[in-house]
Amino acid sequence: MQHDGFEAPYRLEYTYRRSTGPVIGRFLGALRDRRLEGVKTSAGRVLSPPGEYDPETGEDVGAPIDVGPGGVVTTWTWIAEPKPLHPVARPFAWALVRLDGADTAMLHAVDVGGDSGNIRTGLRVSPRWRAVRTGSIRDLECFVPEDLSARTEVRTLATESSGPVAMMPSSVQLDYTITAGRHLSTYLRALATKRIVGGRCPSCTKVYLPPRGACPTCGVPADAETEVADRGTVTTFCIIRIPFDAAPFPPPYASVAVLLDGADMPIFHLVRGVEPEEVRMGMRVRAVWVPDAELGPTLASIRWFEPSGEPDASYESIEGHL
Ligand SMILES: [Zn+2]
Structure with missing residues (x-):
């Protein structure tokens, strides 16, 4: 369509630092140690990622417990064209993954080799960790279809502990094309x-x-x-x-x-x-x-x-x- 309006790329970007609080901070610290944690409510449900209180009763939650590292895809959506900040460079799925031992699911990426035919509800997955970890949800690079070697690797490192994370950088970046009209x-x-x-x-x-x-x-x-x-x-x-x-x-x-x-x-x-x-x-x-x-x-x-x-x-x- 012909028009005489301007069009220009526009990036809205800002980074701030946020405090994590004791529960999320502990969860992020565990990720740095290649461990996945949840918390148990008084009714016995295991929340992972952990919440700071029981969403059903408002009560405090209990001490952290290990969950996973394997889990099951409960639902997913396919990303055919990943953006630059996405955790996987090739086509992948955003999925809800219920970790073994947990009653809730966490949202994360699942890399199935770029082929949407390989992802399905019920798929068993295990985490792929980044080599350099900083105490961030990105330490868990993504989940991949389960294989025993990944599970063994995580188990051998499950005793490390480097403590909770107190502060985390939180980046927001949105790229638009603005049409001025x-x-x-x-x-x-x-x-x-x-x-x-x-x-x-x-x-x-x-x-x-x-x-x-x-x-x-x-x-x-x-x-x-x-x-x-x-x-x-x-x-x-x-x-x-x-x-x-x-x-x-x-x-x-x-x-x-x-x-x-x-x-x-x-x-x-x-x-x-x-x-x-x-x-x-x-x-x-x-x-x-x-x-x-x-x-x-x-x-x-x-x-x-x-x-x-x-x-x-x-x-x-x-x-x-x-
Ligand atoms: Zn008027």
Whole structure:
């Protein structure tokens, strides 16, 4: 189909560290030692992966017990095109595997040689461990159709213990292709020429920025292009004090919502040229554009905002736009 909209790859990615708690931490520590653990509830059910409490009664669970290492596939789904972060590079199955001695099943990958004809409910599987283990669910690379050598290998190492895991990195990575569509493409193209274009609703007259094509309140097309100013008023703000990998500047710095003159929706951007402690609601700011040679169809054409020197706007002038 012919269209004049932009399309671009987009990756949403962030890694944080999370505490595991005593039960999951112990489970992850056992994985590092090539052991699989469960916990027993007061009713005698064995949960693996372990839970911190009995999901049926809310009671505490008992001490850890070894389960597996073998198990049985209770259900599965086939992944014909693995993604880069998947644990198996060739086609594989995500499966629920009920480990021997457990009453619940754990979700993990099953590598059956890339052929979906080899996976079935009821298949006996055993774990394949990574050579280098860090105390992560990824230490268990995947399950494979059971064979005795894998089972023997695990049993010989079952007495190791390196203790529970207290913290774990937790990574999120999502790859998209973003299709901007006609209205957002118009907005992006205008930014390459130092113009900021919103879309006005003919019914309620609100100017949406970026333009959305339709007014979510009135449910009518809101495609009347309206140019707004490259200066405006800070409606809300946030001072970033914690460093992170993608930070544009060393902290502290301020991220602001700016209600541009002529728009009814604030945009989010950075403010410079003022101490973070002095950033405030109602502060008047103006856009600092990148040099002409660096302009492009992106909000990054505005490097940041800086104080314009005008008197602060009243709270009443922004209270309907927060
Ligand atoms: Zn409207």
